[in-house]
Amino acid sequence: MEHWFKLNLGDAMLASIALSTIQIHLSNVYDMNNKTENLLAIYRHESQGLHCSVIVYLTENFQQLAKLDNVMRCHTPPLADSAFLAGDEACLNQV
16 A cells, blocks of 8 residues: 555544545545455544644545545554544555
8 A cells, every 4th residue: 555645534523424424525535345355544633833644645546446535645654643534444554
């Protein structure tokens, strides 16, 4: 899992509905694709100055299937303080 994408959901205090909506969508995509390996989505709270943002990270394969808007290509995300969102949770041990 070399290539990843990220999506900034903005202020952590306001992101819970968007995060839930994305989680439902990604879980449906994962199920519809027969729980394919290497589909992983995680999220982190990241400090950006005075504010904390929720950032969703997903593997390239997951993004190709999920087609989330406003994502940016990025490097492998830091796993410290990351939480599982959707996909193959076993992949967390392989990153």
